[in-house]
Amino acid sequence: MTQDELDRVQTLALKIRRDVLEMLLPLGAGHLGGSFSIADLMALLYGKELAYKADDPTWDGRDRVVLSKGHAGPAWYAxxxxxxxxxxxxxxxxxxxHTHLPSHPDRLKTPGVDMTTGSLGQGCSTAAGIAMALKLKGNDAxxxxxxxxxxxxxxxxxxxxxxIAARGLNRLIVLVDDNKKQLDGYTADVMNPFDIAAKMSAFGFETQKVNGQDVVALDNAIQAAKASGKPSAIVMDTVKGAGVPYFEQLMDNHSVKFDxxxxxxxxxxxxxxxAKLEGRA
Ligand SMILES: Cc1ncc(C[n+]2csc(CCOP(=O)(O)OP(=O)(O)O)c2C)c(N)n1
Incomplete structure (x- = not known):
């Protein structure tokens, strides 16, 4: 990643976190924790990695994003x-x-949203379907x-x-936001997933583990995934609420209530x- 790209991605990550806070504050509550843990990923995707045309959101050559954990919609919207x-x-x-930004993403409402999500799990199947359809059509996105x-x-x-593995959908990358928490506590306590990376490998994915708050490491992992020629998974070691210490430390940071x-x-x-953004301007 060049210095210019890094600057752009880091600036975008700051803007995403600021915008999420500004969006949620007037509502009195909202999905902050899981939005912040993917803020750096979203900044990397939209600041560097994705092919898209903002003025032509359904352009056929665009890369597709499926935010299966749809409750983190605010980070995507930002x-x-x-x-x-x-x-x-x-x-x-x-x-x-009447908004075109519902709490969970809706592909019929929001420019740039390719798949409706919110019911957990379903985005994995629809992403598989999208990747399969692209492959059948010879579209390299x-x-x-x-x-x-x-x-x-x-x-x-x-x-x-x-x-995905059985069909060799090698232009699909699974990004697991491993922030160790879910709605009602630690993931290990609710239903221990054990070693997620080992499980993805066992399912036939080229799998990497990376610090999901480090955009350079994340970028390197995405490049390696693309070069592998195999269906790939990146297990991102993240922190729920990442970027603002108060929200990182708040136990109940899934849907934060703004007391x-x-x-x-x-x-x-x-x-x-x-202030940081002004310093960067
Ligand atoms: C099928 C389904 N069951 C329950 C929910 C309610 N729900 C919303 S978010 C969430 C926890 C998700 O945890 P995780 O995937 O770890 O998200 P993150 O911690 O990254 O925000 C649950 C149970 C839902 N959206 N869909």
Whole structure:
């Protein structure tokens, strides 16, 4: 990654976190933890990796993204707005009547969203279908499937992974957001997934483990996955709420309720990020 690319990706990651905070604050609550753990991935995808045309969101050559952990929609919307798919101002209509930004992604409503998600597990199957269809059509676009570690409780994920490996869908990359938490506690306590990378390898994926908050390491892993010529999985070691210490340490950071303390932490984080962005401008 060049220095220019790194600057662009890091700036976008800051903007995504700021925008998520600004979107959720007026609503009083929202899916902050799982949005922040994928903020760096989203910044890397939209700041460097993806082929897309923001002014032509259904362009046939675009890479496809399926955010199977659809509750992290705010991070995706921020990435799309900051990349020119729709005006940034629209972010503040999140989950309001008549919005084109519902709490969970809807492919019929939002420019840049290729698959509707929210019911955990289903995005794994639809991403497999998208990648299969692209292969049949001889379209070289990549499909990026983002799935939560808690989401892997859904048996549907493993059926889809079997299919992806069996059909040799080697232009699909599974990105597991291994932030060790789910809605109601630690993933290891709710239903221990044990070694996710070992399981993906056993399912036939070329598998890597990487720090998902380190965009350079993540970029290297994506390049290696692409070069492998095999269906690939990247297990991202992440932190739920990553980027703002208060939210990283907050136990119940799945859907954060903005009480007085959380509101103060969010406002401070917004100011801090804006100051950083000014320094970068
Ligand atoms: C089929 C289904 N069951 C339950 C839910 C409710 N739900 C929303 S998020 C979530 C936890 C997901 O955990 P994880 O995939 O680890 O997400 P992250 O921690 O990254 O936010 C649950 C159970 C749902 N959206 N879909």
């Amino acid at each position: 990435a799309l707005a900051e990349s020119g798919f729709f005006p940034r101002q629209d972010l503040f209509t999140l989950n309001q009547p 990549w499909t990026y499937l983002i799935v939560g570690d808690g989401e892997l409780n859904e048996g549907q994920c493993w059926e889809a992974f079997e299919f 007085a303390k959380a509101t103060e932490a969010a406002r401070e984080a917004i100011d801090h990020i804006n």
